[in-house]
Amino acid sequence: MPQPADLIISNARVLTQDLVVPRAAAVAVRGTRIVAVGSAEDCAELKGPATRLVDAQQCTLLPGFIDSHLHLLWGAIGLGHAQLQAAASVADVQRLLREHDLAHAGQPGLRGQGLRYNIISERAQLDVVAADRPLLVTAYDGHTAWANTCALQQAGILNGGEPTGPNSVIVRDAAGVATGELREAGAMEPVRQLFPDPTAARQRELVLQAVQLLNAAGVTSVHNMDGDLEQMHLYQAMELAHEINLRVYVPYHVTPAATLEMLAAAAEMQSVRGAFVRGGAAKFFMDGVLESYTALLVTPYADAPHTRGDALFSLEHFIRMASACDRMGLQVAVHCCGDGAVRRALDGFAEIRRLNGPRDSRHRIEHIELIAPSDLQRFRKLGVIASMQTAHCPPDMLATDVWPARAGHDRWPLSFAWRALRTCGAHFVNGSDWSVAPFNPMLGLDAGLNRLPWAPGQPNDHLTLYQLLPGYTRDAAWAEFKEHEKGRICSGLLADLVLLDADLEQTTPELVKNVRPVMTIVDGRIVHGA
Structure with a gap:
C-alpha cells in the first residue's frame, strides 16, 4: 500500500x-x-x-514561476520609498512625494522610485517638496536619479565634484551647476550616502514582505541579479528561521573596482547550498541603459550622434575578472543593454573559452535590448543564455517611452529580438528585473504575447504562450543548473x-x-x- x-x-x-x-x-x-x-x-x-x-x-x-532576473533586496528596500510608477507629470510626482512624506513623518530625507523619464528636468521641481532636507528620486530602471538642491549641496556636487565610478555623469548646466540629474551609480553614490541603509531588522522585514508579494504572484524561485556576502547572510538567516518561502540564487556582484583577491567572497558564497538559498554565480554590469545614453552601442545614438555610450569594463578587464570566475566554476551573468556591450561580452566569453577550455558553464547575457545581426548566431555557438525581460519592451510607439528614439528606426528590427534569438537557437529565459518592472509573470506573458511592430514592415517579435512558459519554468530551472529538481511537474x-x-x-x-x-x-x- x-x-x-x-x-x-x-x-x-x-x-x-x-x-x-x-x-x-x-x-x-x-x-x-x-x-x-x-x-x-x-x-x-x-x-x-x-x-x-x-x-x-x-x-x-x-x-x-521562476523569475530569472530580479533584485530581491533592492526591490524590497524600495518598498519603503514613495512609489512613483503612476506619475505622469511633475505635479503627480510632487503630490505622491508629499503623500508619502506625510505618512512617514520624521524621516531625515525623502526618497522616491519608479519614475519614468522626461518628467523631472531640474532640481527646483523637487525643491518645492523638500527644500531643507535631501530628496532623491530614482528612475524605474535604477540607472538615473534626480536630486534636490539640498541633497546636491550636502553631497558636495552642486558646484563641483566628480562621479565616484565609471560611465557616470553629473548633468550640469552651462554655468557648471548640477541640474539635479544623476546618471549611473558613480554619479548617484555621493547622494545615496546621505540616506542611511535600513537596519538589518528592517531589511529582513522588507524582504519578508517582498517574498509574500512574490508568492502571491505565483513566483517560487528567483535568480537574484546582484549580491554580496552580507546579502547572502541575510537570506541564510531567514532560511534558518524558516521565514523565506522563496528559492534564491545569489551571485557575487563583481564591480569595476573588484580585485582578483576579492573573488574569495564569491567562493564563500559558492559554498552555500541550502534548499532555499545558494550561490554559484557572478554578476557583471557591462554598460548602463539607452534611456540615459550609458548603454554601449556599436554605432552612435540616433538622437545623440556625438556618443555611442560607454562601458564599465574594457574587454581586457572583463576577460581578466570573468575568466577567473569561470576557472572557479562560477556561472557568469552580464548586464548588457546596448549592442556594443552584447558584442563585448560575447567576445569575452569566446576568449574565456579559449583560455580555460569549454565546459558546461551556461554563462548568460542579461537584457540584450539591442543586438547586431552578426551576433545573433554567436549565442548558440558559444552556449550563452539569452536572459531577457519581455516587460522591458515599449508596447507601441504611443507609449511615453524615450527608448525607441534613442535606438532609432534603423535599429528597431533587432530591438528586444526575442524571436530572432530563439530562431537562431539561443536558450531563452524570462524574468522581470523587479523593481525595474513589475514581478507579476502575467504581465511578462502579456508583453510577450501582445507585442506589436513599431512601424509598418517591421518584424513581429511576439511569442506564443508555449514559447514563453518554458522561460518561466523548465528553461529557467536549466539556466540555474536545477533542471533535475524543479521547473517541471514530474514525479x-x-x-x-x-x-x-x-x-x-x-x-x-x-x-x-x-x-x-x-x-x-x-x-x-x-x-x-x-
Missing part, C-alpha cells in the same frame, strides 16, 4: 512543461516532492484520511506549483494579464491561497 499523499490537486489543466508527458489532469504531493502526475484516478490511489483535496475546476496548474521533483484562476490556454492573449494565482505551493507547503 503506497504512503498517502499530503495534497492532491485534481480536475486541473496541468501544463507540466515536461517534454515527455506535457499534460495531465491531477498531481499528488507528499512532503516536499511531487509523487504522482497523471489522471484523477492515478492520484486518487494516494488519497488517505489526512490528504487535502483541491478541485482545480479545470484551471491551469503550472510549475511555480520526484520539488513540489513548487502555482494554480491559476483560469484555463490559460483558453484565455485570449489580451486577457492573460488579468489571470491570477489562487494557490502557490513552495516545497510542498501552501504559501498563498486557501
Whole structure:
C-alpha cells in the first residue's frame, strides 16, 4: 500500500512543461516532492484520511514561476520609498512625494522610485517638496536619479565634484551647476550616502514582505541579479528561521573596482547550498541603459550622434575578472543593454573559452535590448543564455517611452529580438528585473504575447504562450543548473506549483494579464491561497 499523499490537486489543466508527458489532469504531493502526475484516478490511489483535496475546476496548474532576473533586496528596500510608477507629470510626482512624506513623518530625507523619464528636468521641481532636507528620486530602471538642491549641496556636487565610478555623469548646466540629474551609480553614490541603509531588522522585514508579494504572484524561485556576502547572510538567516518561502540564487556582484583577491567572497558564497538559498554565480554590469545614453552601442545614438555610450569594463578587464570566475566554476551573468556591450561580452566569453577550455558553464547575457545581426548566431555557438525581460519592451510607439528614439528606426528590427534569438537557437529565459518592472509573470506573458511592430514592415517579435512558459519554468530551472529538481511537474521533483484562476490556454492573449494565482505551493507547503 503506497504512503498517502499530503495534497492532491485534481480536475486541473496541468501544463507540466515536461517534454515527455506535457499534460495531465491531477498531481499528488507528499512532503516536499511531487509523487504522482497523471489522471484523477492515478492520484486518487494516494488519497488517505489526512490528504487535502483541491478541485482545480479545470484551471491551469503550472510549475511555480521562476523569475530569472530580479533584485530581491533592492526591490524590497524600495518598498519603503514613495512609489512613483503612476506619475505622469511633475505635479503627480510632487503630490505622491508629499503623500508619502506625510505618512512617514520624521524621516531625515525623502526618497522616491519608479519614475519614468522626461518628467523631472531640474532640481527646483523637487525643491518645492523638500527644500531643507535631501530628496532623491530614482528612475524605474535604477540607472538615473534626480536630486534636490539640498541633497546636491550636502553631497558636495552642486558646484563641483566628480562621479565616484565609471560611465557616470553629473548633468550640469552651462554655468557648471548640477541640474539635479544623476546618471549611473558613480554619479548617484555621493547622494545615496546621505540616506542611511535600513537596519538589518528592517531589511529582513522588507524582504519578508517582498517574498509574500512574490508568492502571491505565483513566483517560487528567483535568480537574484546582484549580491554580496552580507546579502547572502541575510537570506541564510531567514532560511534558518524558516521565514523565506522563496528559492534564491545569489551571485557575487563583481564591480569595476573588484580585485582578483576579492573573488574569495564569491567562493564563500559558492559554498552555500541550502534548499532555499545558494550561490554559484557572478554578476557583471557591462554598460548602463539607452534611456540615459550609458548603454554601449556599436554605432552612435540616433538622437545623440556625438556618443555611442560607454562601458564599465574594457574587454581586457572583463576577460581578466570573468575568466577567473569561470576557472572557479562560477556561472557568469552580464548586464548588457546596448549592442556594443552584447558584442563585448560575447567576445569575452569566446576568449574565456579559449583560455580555460569549454565546459558546461551556461554563462548568460542579461537584457540584450539591442543586438547586431552578426551576433545573433554567436549565442548558440558559444552556449550563452539569452536572459531577457519581455516587460522591458515599449508596447507601441504611443507609449511615453524615450527608448525607441534613442535606438532609432534603423535599429528597431533587432530591438528586444526575442524571436530572432530563439530562431537562431539561443536558450531563452524570462524574468522581470523587479523593481525595474513589475514581478507579476502575467504581465511578462502579456508583453510577450501582445507585442506589436513599431512601424509598418517591421518584424513581429511576439511569442506564443508555449514559447514563453518554458522561460518561466523548465528553461529557467536549466539556466540555474536545477533542471533535475524543479521547473517541471514530474514525479520526484520539488513540489513548487502555482494554480491559476483560469484555463490559460483558453484565455485570449489580451486577457492573460488579468489571470491570477489562487494557490502557490513552495516545497510542498501552501504559501498563498486557501
